[in-house]
Amino acid sequence: MHESFRQRLSLWAEQGRLRRLRDEGSLDSRRAQRDGRELVNFGSNSYLGLERHPAVTNAAAAAAAESTSSTSSRLICGGSPLLIRLEEETAAWKGSEACLVLNSGFQANITLLPALAGRHDRILADRLAHASLIDGARLSGAELLRFPHNDLDALEELLKKPSTGMVFVVTESVFSMDGDLPDLLRLAELCRSYGAFLYLDDAHGAGICGPEGSGPAHGLGADLLLGTYSKALGSFGAYACLSAELKDYLVNSCRGLIYSTALPPAVPAASLAALAIVRSEEGQALRHRLLALGNELRRLLRDGGLDIRHDPTPIVPVPCGDEAATLRLAAALAEEGFLCPAIRPPTVPEGSCRLRLSLTAAHLDRDIRELAAAILRHHPQLKS
Numbered sequence: 001m002h003e004s005f006r007q008r009l010s011l012w013a014e015q016g017r018l019r020r021l022r023d024e025g026s027l028d029s030r031r032a033q034r035d036g037r038e039l040v041n042f043g044s045n046s047y048l049g050l051e052r053h054p055a056v057t058n059a060a061a062a063a064a065a066e067s068t069s070s071t072s073s074r075l076i077c078g079g080s081p082l083l084i085r086l087e088e089e090t091a092a093w094k095g096s097e098a099c100l101v102l103n104s105g106f107q108a109n110i111t112l113l114p115a116l117a118g119r120h121d122r123i124l125a126d127r128l129a130h131a132s133l134i135d136g137a138r139l140s141g142a143e144l145l146r147f148p149h150n151d152l153d154a155l156e157e158l159l160k161k162p163s164t165g166m167v168f169v170v171t172e173s174v175f176s177m178d179g180d181l182p183d184l185l186r187l188a189e190l191c192r193s194y195g196a197f198l199y200l201d202d203a204h205g206a207g208i209c210g211p212e213g214s215g216p217a218h219g220l221g222a223d224l225l226l227g228t229y230s231k232a233l234g235s236f237g238a239y240a241c242l243s244a245e246l247k248d249y250l251v252n253s254c255r256g257l258i259y260s261t262a263l264p265p266a267v268p269a270a271s272l273a274a275l276a277i278v279r280s281e282e283g284q285a286l287r288h289r290l291l292a293l294g295n296e297l298r299r300l301l302r303d304g305g306l307d308i309r310h311d312p313t314p315i316v317p318v319p320c321g322d323e324a325a326t327l328r329l330a331a332a333l334a335e336e337g338f339l340c341p342a343i344r345p346p347t348v349p350e351g352s353c354r355l356r357l358s359l360t361a362a363h364l365d366r367d368i369r370e371l372a373a374a375i376l377r378h379h380p381q382l383k384s
């Protein structure tokens with residue numbers, strides 16, 4: 001390996017920021033494996049616990065029994081009736097005119113944004129927008145301006161700046177690391193009144209609330225609503241909800257669609273089955289359970305003396321001070337049987353290290369009680 005890579009690796013190690021692949025992974029949304037031990041999993045994004053639902057796994061298995069590959073890009077011969085059905089059903093769920101399926105949320109953001117914006121345009125992005133949104137904005141070559149997290153007054157100031165090209169507002173409906181939401185109605189209203197294009201990433205919103213679980217941005221009128229099947233739906237892949245005309249434009253300009261092999265049939269088959277559950281009464285019951293678990297965990301932590309935000313989402317950030325303290329807390333919780341990811345720079349800004357607890361409807365009541373008790377025992381702010 002080249003010496004400069006070696007030097008960077010040693011620097012990250014010195015800073016305590018060396019990441020390692022954890023290939024033992026999640027057993028499912030509720031259980032994870034670490035060093036041969038089973039832990040209760042608070043790191044998964046499969047919020048409804050559908051990744052092992054028999055209807056979903058059977059649909060995937062049946063499709064995989066026919067073929068494991070789409071064999072090419074959709075524009076050549078990789079398309080399938082399953083992808084078309086998934087687009088139709090996703091558009092109906094989201095109440096949008098059309099839908100375009102893409103291979104992953106990350107790939108979608110880094111290829112849709114450059115297809116939409118160019119160097120004469122301007123992108124206004126929330127300071128905490130996901131890495132893929134920022135990378136997509138940078139790849140587009142547009143001028144990139146960031147506004148403080150969820151600060152729509154600051155966004156409005158930026159919208160007032162004269163521009164010769166198009167202006168895009170890029171943000172999230174539910175923030176992946178903080179679990180909070182912008183004032184979505186005002187956001188949409190601002191974009192409308194200043195003629196800006198609203199590109200809203202709904203990856204963590206879809207499935208958890210709204211009519212039939214269609215998310216907090218339902219009916220908002222975002223120009224492009226980006227979602228993933230990889231979070232609450234427990235499957236894989238992404239979709240853009242948009243107008244039929246914009247879909248035609250992107251089919252002819254989005255390089256991630258044109259030059260990448262389409263998803264294999266098992267993936268849209270699993271997503272279709274998951275979507276049917278999300279829209280059903282069973283899905284509604286799972287959402288109620290998820291919300292109740294989130295409320296209970298927040299209540300227990302707050303009653304124990306921690307400063308915990310109240311948001312109607314399954315993402316519960318627990319601020320813990322500096323990086324070393326956050327890592328120590330995560331290690332103490334792992335000892336007690338809980339996987340609680342420590343989130344630190346560069347994923348979040350310096351000084352905002354936290355545990356990011358994510359809940360799933362598959363968690364048991366006792367998981368929540370025991371986790372809260374363990375956090376309160378070990379949290380650095382509560383230890384004398």
Ligand SMILES: Cc1ncc(COP(=O)(O)O)c(C=O)c1O
Nearest residue numbers: 104105106130176201203228230
């Ligand atoms: C807001 C947001 N957008 C996009 C992605 C990427 O989605 P995927 O995991 O499907 O690539 C993530 C993943 O964590 C995310 O949090």
